[in-house]
Amino acid sequence: MSFTLPLPPVFAGENYYIWVVKMKIYLQAQDLWSVVKNDFEPPPLRANPIIAQMRQHAEESTKKHKALVCLQNGVTDVIFTRIMACSTPKEVWERLKENFMGSDKTRQQQVINLGRDFENLKMKESESIRQYSNRIMATVNSTRLLGEDFSDSRVVEKVITILPERFESKISSLEDSRDLTTISLSELVNSLYALEQRRANRQEEHPEGAFQAKAKDGPDIQFRSCKQFGHVEKVCKNKAKAPAQQQIQAQAAEDLQAQ
Incomplete structure (x- = not known):
């Protein structure tokens, strides 16, 4: 089945990290990422090439121009003025990175700050498990967009170790039934969310128990x-x-x- 790609994602000066991820996938889908990353140039044709070799060489030679078109169409006119003097797709990519991501030192400092925020995240008593996991993933995704590896197992470990006492029985039950080092974050959150829902339903069915709990x-x-x-x-x-x-x-x- 044929697949027609949509227009490239457009960068207007905000959310650069998100645009980078989308544009990289877009270029990979068109087999153009190698010429952006490595500034790839096909080797010259040998003497007396056959028609198939000539056709392949022409296709490889035009990849650089196709990638350049994708990048130029993937930015607004205001951003285009910053890259219009660039002659290769790799040069365009590096120019945008320099303008909107900052230096490697700046990026590394951002990663350190986000890591500190991640370690300091604690669940509030009035917060649901899904609200807490959303706050965690906002920090994790920001770190990943900066190119830093952040494993799911590290996120799961963070959630388990910082949960309030009301989830202790459920965590113990999960530890008895399976290896928590292999559990996904979504599976863990769904299990804890189900526990929250059961408790909420019991309080609705037995309001006197809820009053007594409040009195404590x-x-x-x-x-x-x-x-x-x-x-x-x-x-x-x-x-x-x-x-x-x-x-x-x-x-x-x-x-x-x-x-």
């Missing part, structure tokens, strides 16, 4: 009828006693007045 976190809550702390009216064990005590006090007051 807020012992300063006082139920005004029984004057005790740590719970509310819905789960008060003494709420039936309060009206009886009030009745006794009221009857005593009436007897006193009659006397």
Whole structure:
């Protein structure tokens, strides 16, 4: 089946790292990446070439111009003015890298800063597992776009070691059932997300349990009828006693007045 490539991705001056990844794949799909990376030139034809050799040489010779067209059409007119003097696709690629990625020293400093951010990422108590994993992957993908290798196993290890105590039972269960060094991040997140959903459903089905759990976190809550702390009216064990005590006090007051 024939496959027609779409137009090349266009770089307008922002998100250079994303454009680089897309453009590299685009050039590879057209068998043009080698002339960009290595500034490839086909060897000259030998004497008395056959027609097939002449055709192949012509195709190899035009690859440089095809790659140059792809790169020129892959930028806006404002960016094109920076590369229009470049005569080879490799020169264009390096010029854009120099203008928008910075020096190797600058890039390495960015990688170090992102690595520090990754190590300092912690899950908040109010945060869901998917929200936390999204924050982690934002940092990881930024690092990868800078050309730095970042393995999935390192991300999984980070998630497992930094999870709050409420996930401890699930992690222990996963450790018993399989090797966590081979588990994917998506599989781990989905397992923990399923645990979160089950707990949320149980709280909806048994709201009294949710009130009691809240009371543990807020012992300063006082139920005004029984004057005790740590719970509310819905789960008060003494709420039936309060009206009886009030009745006794009221009857005593009436007897006193009659006397």
